[in-house]
Amino acid sequence: MKKFTTVTSTAVPLPNEDIDTDQIIPARFLKATTREGFGENLFRDWRYGADGRPQPDFVLNNSLYRGEILVAGRNFGCGSSREHAAWALADFGFRVVVSSFFADIFAANALNVGLLPVKVSDPFLQQLLAAIAADPGTAITVDLKGERIAIDATGESEQFAIDPYKKLCLLNGYDDIDYLLNLKGEIEAFEARMAGRQ
Amino acid sequence: MAKTLFDKIWNAHVVTSVKGGMEVLYIDRHLIHEVTSPQAFAGLTARGIGVLRPKQTLATADHNVPTVNQHLPIAEPLSRFQVDKLSENCARFGITLYGLGHPRQGIVHVIGPELGITQPGLTMVCGDSHTSTHGAFGCIAFGIGTSQVEQVLASQCLLLSRPKRMRITVDGLLGKGVLAKDIILHIISRLSAAGGTGYFVEYAGSAIRALSMEGRMTVCNMSIEMGARGGLIAPDETTFAYLRDRPFAPTGEGWVRAEAGWRNLFSDDDAHFDRELHFRAEDIEPMLTYGTNPGMAMAVGGQIPADGGDNPASFDKSLHYMGLQPGERMLGKAIQWVFIGSCTNSRIEDLRLVAEFVRGRHKAETVRVLVVPGSKQVEAEARAEGLDKIFAAAGFEFREPGCSACLGMNEDKIPSGEYCVSTSNRNFEGRQGPGARTILASPLTAAAAAVTGRLVDVRNLL
Numbered sequence: 001m002k003k004f005t006t007v008t009s010t011a012v013p014l015p016n017e018d019i020d021t022d023q024i025i026p027a028r029f030l031k032a033t034t035r036e037g038f039g040e041n042l043f044r045d046w047r048y049g050a051d052g053r054p055q056p057d058f059v060l061n062n063s064l065y066r067g068e069i070l071v072a073g074r075n076f077g078c079g080s081s082r083e084h085a086a087w088a089l090a091d092f093g094f095r096v097v098v099s100s101f102f103a104d105i106f107a108a109n110a111l112n113v114g115l116l117p118v119k120v121s122d123p124f125l126q127q128l129l130a131a132i133a134a135d136p137g138t139a140i141t142v143d144l145k146g147e148r149i150a151i152d153a154t155g156e157s158e159q160f161a162i163d164p165y166k167k168l169c170l171l172n173g174y175d176d177i178d179y180l181l182n183l184k185g186e187i188e189a190f191e192a193r194m195a196g197r198q
Numbered sequence: 199m200a201k202t203l204f205d206k207i208w209n210a211h212v213v214t215s216v217k218g219g220m221e222v223l224y225i226d227r228h229l230i231h232e233v234t235s236p237q238a239f240a241g242l243t244a245r246g247i248g249v250l251r252p253k254q255t256l257a258t259a260d261h262n263v264p265t266v267n268q269h270l271p272i273a274e275p276l277s278r279f280q281v282d283k284l285s286e287n288c289a290r291f292g293i294t295l296y297g298l299g300h301p302r303q304g305i306v307h308v309i310g311p312e313l314g315i316t317q318p319g320l321t322m323v324c325g326d327s328h329t330s331t332h333g334a335f336g337c338i339a340f341g342i343g344t345s346q347v348e349q350v351l352a353s354q355c356l357l358l359s360r361p362k363r364m365r366i367t368v369d370g371l372l373g374k375g376v377l378a379k380d381i382i383l384h385i386i387s388r389l390s391a392a393g394g395t396g397y398f399v400e401y402a403g404s405a406i407r408a409l410s411m412e413g414r415m416t417v418c419n420m421s422i423e424m425g426a427r428g429g430l431i432a433p434d435e436t437t438f439a440y441l442r443d444r445p446f447a448p449t450g451e452g453w454v455r456a457e458a459g460w461r462n463l464f465s466d467d468d469a470h471f472d473r474e475l476h477f478r479a480e481d482i483e484p485m486l487t488y489g490t491n492p493g494m495a496m497a498v499g500g501q502i503p504a505d506g507g508d509n510p511a512s513f514d515k516s517l518h519y520m521g522l523q524p525g526e527r528m529l530g531k532a533i534q535w536v537f538i539g540s541c542t543n544s545r546i547e548d549l550r551l552v553a554e555f556v557r558g559r560h561k562a563e564t565v566r567v568l569v570v571p572g573s574k575q576v577e578a579e580a581r582a583e584g585l586d587k588i589f590a591a592a593g594f595e596f597r598e599p600g601c602s603a604c605l606g607m608n609e610d611k612i613p614s615g616e617y618c619v620s621t622s623n624r625n626f627e628g629r630q631g632p633g634a635r636t637i638l639a640s641p642l643t644a645a646a647a648a649v650t651g652r653l654v655d656v657r658n659l660l
Binding site for chain 2: 080
């Protein structure tokens with residue numbers, strides 16, 4: 001996994017609430033057997049009409065908004081457990097998703113692929129969206145080590161929380177399998193205890 | 199100290215704790231399917247490692263399979279490739295596969311229970327959010343992403359943060375024509391699509407106890423639709439009676455020992471829940487969804503809310519997609535499709551209920567009705583009982599097992615702009631195909647829509 005330290009970037013606003021993983025990547029695009037290329041169909045049915053033409057009013061088709069940070073409404077990533085949603089966001093170029101509330105499975109998947117979910121308060125989410133609306137060139141800095149997200153121009157910022165183990169993984173580019181493979185002895189001992197109990 | 203059922207099972211599976219609070223949880227049973235597993239196998243290969251405990255993983259093909267002519271090769275090349283990849287991976291890593299054509303093939307959450315693989319007290323995972331279904335047996339079951347599928351294959355463990363506990367108690371007697379599906383839609387409509395996030399739910403109360411295993415599975419299945427990681431119900435005589443003599447259930451002395459252990463699986467009287475909710479069964483009516491998430495649900499005779507409250511933009515977008523108006527009533531509205539199937543409602547009990555209702559009736563001219571059994575076994579049982587003939591006489595298409603029109607991935611899709619009354623679990627935009635408009639309901643409400651061509655209160659037809 002790629003290391004994550006600090007990202008400073010403009011952001012793409014998507015204030016809709018309850019954005020489910022079927023919107024992020026519709027099921028009909030889940031037929032691949034590799035992890036690459038899902039960005040092409042990110043938000044497919046919001047980005048393109050039935051005729052395949054880009055929908056001009058969708059934010060990813062608006063050249064004003066670019067960047068590695070997606071700022072989304074409450075309950076982002078609800079629904080299906082498809083990790084393809086996190087892959088699609090990362091493949092498109094996002095490194096951070098900011099929301100005031102994340103669905104559990106999506107947040108776990110994102111952390112496992114090096115896409116940082118940053119949970120902020122509702123008021124700070126509104127501040128971010130207002131700052132981006134006022135100036136799409138607004139730079140935002142996400143500092144994983146300091147667990148802080150800031151609007152660079154105004155200095156307004158907020159702390160965010162992350163599990164210390166997952167933080168260490170992201171900072172160093174480790175993943176859970178590296179960790180679990182080192183536990184083989186403990187796992188076998190656990191299995192022996194379970195067998196003894198039955 | 200008094201413990202919840204959830205904590206009893208979780209504690210028994212903790213291999214070790216990680217600094218900072220995460221825990222390494224041992225996974226007893228792992229189910230896989232063609233869509234969320236290929237990248238996990240590729241990951242193992244890239245690392246040069248194998249599957250630690252291949253006997254604890256079971257595979258089936260369900261999401262991407264056609265539901266007609268399953269004896270022929272899959273026509274769509276990408277789907278065929280993905281299903282073939284599953285066969286190849288299972289053969290290579292020594293995993294049992296109930297693939298297309300196998301008499302035990304079916305939707306992963308239907309076959310686990312019917313084969314007796316799902317048992318009380320276990321930890322079970324699958325790369326599918328509706329893994330919560332299995333909690334109906336009093337086990338901890340939840341959906342995971344593909345990186346976690348790879349973790350389980352590699353280590354039979356997962357690194358997890360322990361969720362909070364919620365108990366939802368439903369007491370009382372359900373009214374005529376009100377099913378398990380209505381219970382869970384009612385609960386989600388009160389909690390919202392995010393109200394359970396961060397929690398693992400235990401369902402309790404006399405109305406839950408009175409449900410069959412099929413009904414309990416329907417309730418637990420949709421736990422994820424309020425954001426909960428999973429849901430579970432303490433096992434009881436109903437659970438034991440269902441499991442006895444299933445192919446993978448313990449036998450003889452093994453059964454006696456297992457059942458004795460299962461009888462200890464309940465929340466202690468004074469166990470602490472982080473959140474407790476109570477509902478009265480008598481308040482629950484047949485339900486319908488009107489929006490684009492399962493929290494946007496109401497009683498069949500109700501009115502769509504007049505406004506979207508805190509988030510008018512999302513509400514308006516949702517109703518615009520559905521072609522509905524704020525404040526409108528849904529009763530009497532014409533629909534074009536009915537889908538009876540999915541891991542929520544494709545079990546034999548669901549099909550029996552629908553068949554009993556439609557016997558001697560016929561579908562409306564304007565409606566197309568798909569009935570998709572959850573497994574080969576359900577299909578065989580339905581045929582043995584003559585349900586297929588009742589469906590045929592009613593003009594319903596009885597198909598072969600798979601996820602079908604639940605998710606717009608395989609060939610079964612609802613055309614853009616058309617309304618489908620569906621017994622599945624998600625009414626997201628495009629879930630049943632681009633532009634498709636899904637109205638979630640119980641199998642009885644769906645059957646009533648099929649015969650009338652409209653949204654109706656099934657209680658008036660019973």
